[in-house]
Amino acid sequence: MPEDISERKVLDYQNLSDRFKNQKKDFTKQYCNIYNVRLRQMKQILRKRIIKKWGDKYPICDLHKLSETDYSKCIVIGTIFKDQKLKPSVLKQLAESNSLVPQPVHVHFTDDSDTLYLEDELQRYEVIGNLSKDELVTGISCALLGSDLGKGKFNAEDFCFAGFQTQIERPILNEDLYVLFISGLDLVHIEKTLLSIRLLVNWLSGLIPDANDVNTKIIRLIIAGNSTRTSHEKIKSTISLTSRKVEMPEVIESVKLLDTILLELAQVIEVDVMPGEHDPSNHIMPQQAMHHCMFPNSMAYKSLNQVSNPYECELAGLRFLGSSGQPVSNILGFCEIPSPLKVLESCLKWSHIAPTAPDTLGCFPFYENDPFVIEHCPHVMFTGNQSLFDTEIVTGDDGQQVRLISIPEFANTKTVAILNLKNLDCFPMSFSV
Structure with missing residues (x-):
């Protein structure tokens, strides 16, 4: 039988993403x-x-x-x-x-x-x-x-530059507890990933035994965007101000499929769902949480959390900060920084999650404060929808230590990232069939 979520360890959790929510949509302001x-x-x-x-x-x-x-x-x-x-x-x-x-x-x-x-x-x-x-x-x-x-x-x-900001002391945990990161499910093309997703869900549910009991010690799942699709279909260029692309039936079906998958997951684990560039949410940053009406079945569970992109939270005293990948991919296109992890490290040095907004990355026209400024150094910083898994720990001038994680697209790699909260060790796990 699947392990009930109540049997898993419950850690103190706080969503710290308020500054990314409910942005004033006043487009009369100059960017x-x-x-x-x-x-x-x-x-x-x-x-x-x-x-x-x-x-x-x-x-x-x-x-x-x-x-x-x-x-x-x-x-x-x-x-x-x-x-x-x-x-x-x-x-x-x-x-x-x-x-x-x-x-x-x-x-x-x-x-x-x-x-x-x-x-x-x-x-x-x-x-x-x-x-x-x-x-x-x-x-x-x-x-x-x-x-x-x-x-x-x-x-x-x-x-x-502004450098790494002040970091709260990392808490001491006495047991191995894990957070699982996944991105790029691309459910529009479910035929490519159906067996791998089924294997992942069964593993998390306890239907597939794990010699190290890692699956029973995972206390949270973070889905970092592009769950419905990883790219938009190419459409003919137009300069019409009135034309728009109507969502295809397969996109609607992919949202229903996501609801079904989340229904299973929410019964056994806490789940945070972030929107991505190609998900049904606002396109410009910060992206608001996908509307609950799209998930009529899974939203019945309090363990399902629709969160923003970027997303910041605190779990058992550990601070997490990350995005579904747009800021990192955009920065990579306009400089010679070699990898997503180096971009994340640079963002910490610059104290800013998305410096290229609004120049080449769309965002709301802020005129009171910039929500992308990093005011507190996280313990874990992640980016979703990258080509490969990668991870390292970087150290700031005042001894701040941050675990950086590049989460690969699941549709292409069948790989997730797993973080041990006890020691910040991070490793990939493949669900390739």
Whole structure:
């Protein structure tokens, strides 16, 4: 018989994603204000980092006042803008639609001609010097130490980012307890994964014995997006403002199938369901939880939690933060950072989950606060819908330790990630048939 959920260990849980929910949908606001809000929040963090790294030896100067001073060397704070000629453009897409100028298809948009700028509310300077453009993207807040070269150029001799934020002490657990991560079920193409999903559900339910009893010690399942599908069907380009793509019957069927699967899972384990890029939720970030009306059967169980993307929670004193993959995939396309894990580590150094929003990643026009700023360093940071499983532990300047997890698409790899809460060990498990 499947093990009842009440027989599993119950740990204190708190959903910390309120800042990602119920965003004001006021699209009359200018998107440029997001950068002003972000910079205002990040300045407080950066000033502390400046004192720690450079002390009070150098003055801090506003960019728009730089030309009026005669500092031989000073510190400026601003937001990175990366000028990239290969960056997607609406004008280019319209030209292509009208067969005026055919555009090559790109998935990676870096080029040797890319140029870095630093900007604040009033001024922009071109940055030259020791700041490498290869591992930076638009939207990062940083501080530069250097000098004004005139003609709108700033020579950066050194730099600092906000860095890893304060981390609460990791709790001590005396037994092995696990969290299972999965993403990219792609239920529209259930024929590819039916047996593997059935094997996973039976294993979690206790119908398949486990020599190490790992399945009975899993206390939570996090589904990190793209449950219904992992990609949209290609449709003919159009510039019509009224046309829209009607959801295909197979998408509706995939939602019903997801409800059926969640019904089984929710009877034996706590489940958090995040929306993904191709799931029935709002497209721009942060994505709101998928509506409960889509899951009439499984929503009867309190163990099923519809959560946002990004998603932050605390479990037994351990803080989790992650997304269904859009921020990481977007960053990978606009810089030379080699892997999803390095992107996650960079996001911790930048103290921001999605710096490329709104430049190349859609988001709401925030004008009060930027919810993507990382105010507290997590113990576990994850990204869903990646090509391969990968994991490592990174350490911050003040000893913060964070387990990074790249969760693979289940439809392609039949692989999940399992995290041991006792020691933060993480390993893959395959359900390939």
